[in-house]
Amino acid sequence: MKVQIAIVGAGMAGASLAAALAPHASVLLLEAEARPGYHATGRSAAFWSESYGGPFVQPLTTASRPFLAESGFLKPRGCIHLADEEGRQVLSAMEEEFAGSGLELRRLDRGELEQRFPRLRPSWKAGLSEPSCADIDVASLHAEYLKKARTAGARLVTDAELIEARRTDGGWQLSAKPGLFTADILVNAAGAWADQVALRAGMTPLGIRPYRRTVAQLRVDPPAPADMPLVIDALGRFYFKPEAGGRIWLSPHDETACEPCDTAPEELDVALAIDRLGQVVDWRVVRVEHSWAGLRSFAPDRLPVYGFASGRSDFFWCVGQGGFGIQTAPAAAALAAALLLGVTPGPPAAGIDPSLYSAGRFTN
The missing domain is CATH 3.50.50.60 (FAD/NAD(P)-binding domain)
Structure with a gap:
């Protein structure tokens, strides 16, 4: 042929x-x-975020939105980049990186964060809202x-x-x-x-170079609100988003260098993700229902x-x-x-x- x-x-x-x-x-x-x-x-975590990948990737993401939205592949979600005291400077750097890009980012104080997240731990006092973030099919x-x-x-x-x-x-x-x-x-x-x-x-x-990324589906108590935004740690230690039935998808935001392969999640990475979640919200993990890992490759x-x-x-x-x-x-x-x-x-x-x-x- x-x-x-x-x-x-x-x-x-x-x-x-x-x-x-x-x-x-x-x-x-x-x-x-x-x-x-x-x-x-x-094996994607299935979200669309204009800030993800940084300011040199953002033009490709932003330009892709009209087709994805008009064709019905996006569903509004919103995102909050969450920071403890150590992460505050990262939020400021992020604002500077995307200044003039057209990406809407808005500062959130502790009171606004408490309204968004039930049982948020006291150490998380600042955030950046990225309202354009969406789930992607x-x-x-x-x-x-x-x-x-x-x-x-x-x-x-x-x-x-x-x-x-x-x-x-x-x-x-x-x-x-x-x-x-x-x-x-x-x-x-x-x-x-x-x-x-x-x-x-x-x-x-x-x-x-390929890297392993781990995601786990958890049933939590109290159930995650269906309208909760995607939550990304400013320092890159975790992210999570709600799924059907009050569940969440949770990742330790890991990047473990590996050979090209049919990769699988490591129990240690899932445990690390759960530990980090416990440092953010006072939720009880009822069950790990499913976990998986995918490959991400970078130049x-x-x-x-x-x-x-x-x-x-x-x-x-x-x-x-x-x-x-x-x-x-x-x-x-x-x-x-x-x-x-x-x-x-x-x-x-x-x-x-x-x-x-x-x-x-x-x-x-």
């Missing part, structure tokens, strides 16, 4: 890019697992991108781990478990496996990478999305597709500077 563009990885990055490209080029999606989105996309968004890609003619092949990619006069010769494929351009959207895919294609890795500077490998026009990077790949997918896919097609980025990526995310920044 010969196509113009072969994308390795059918998680959110690969699926959204395929949906953007398929109306303009022949596209093949190669997915190593039996179902797309198994490792990172399918990850599964539906991912499925929509795969559907759009297929409808426009893209072919998805699962159980298709890339074994080797060899450049010839006729293009890339791709050896995968189901057989051989040929493509003019190879796109690396392999997430935690990005550097491995690069090596199999004879390319220099970028230093994409060395923790910004995503969208662009051709330095000096190449046949190998393209779409990697390093960390924990913000889902919330930035509409704009990121539009930006990456424009770079691949050699056109000026249009909505929702219009006006976003692609040089911020260029692969060439690692070779300069």
Whole structure:
């Protein structure tokens, strides 16, 4: 099978890019697992926050909002960045970072925090409200991108781990478990496996590093209010959000470096998360109903990478999305597709500077 563009990885990055490209080029999606989105996309904590990832990721997130909201993938939630005495300076730094960005952040005092959180411990005295924060329907968004890609003619092949990619006069010769494929351009959207895919294609890795993130679903007493916002510790030690039936999703905000794998939660990380929750609110954990872990992968500077490998026009990077790949997918896919097609980025990526995310920044 010969196509113009072969994308390795059918998680959110690969699926959204395929949906953007398929109306303009022949596209093949190669997915190593039996179902797309198994490792990172399918294990997300499912929130959309304009501040998440920092001020250089925020333009992609903000630009993605209209599509996500108008298509019904977002549900209002709100977020509070919570600080004890040690974290107050972080709140101030955050306000400075996002000054002039258009992101609404509002200071909350202890009295306002008590109104939002029943049984808040006394040490938590300051917060920043981020009202634009929302829950995001990850599964539906991912499925929509795969559907759009297929409808426009893209072919998805699962159980298709890339074994080797060899450049010839006729293009890339791709050896995968189901057989051989040929493509003019190879796109690396392999997430935690990005550097491995690069090596199999004879390319220099970028230093994409996977990290484990743990989440647990807890039943708590008193039940968490359904309208409670997402709560993120200013110092990055935890976050939690309400779920159906008074439950919460809780993470110790861990980032444990690991090899690309089918990662699983560690009991110690779940226990650490529960201990940290107990230092925030006087709630009793009735039961740990479920816990899971997913992989988040970052480039060395923790910004995503969208662009051709330095000096190449046949190998393209779409990697390093960390924990913000889902919330930035509409704009990121539009930006990456424009770079691949050699056109000026249009909505929702219009006006976003692609040089911020260029692969060439690692070779300069």
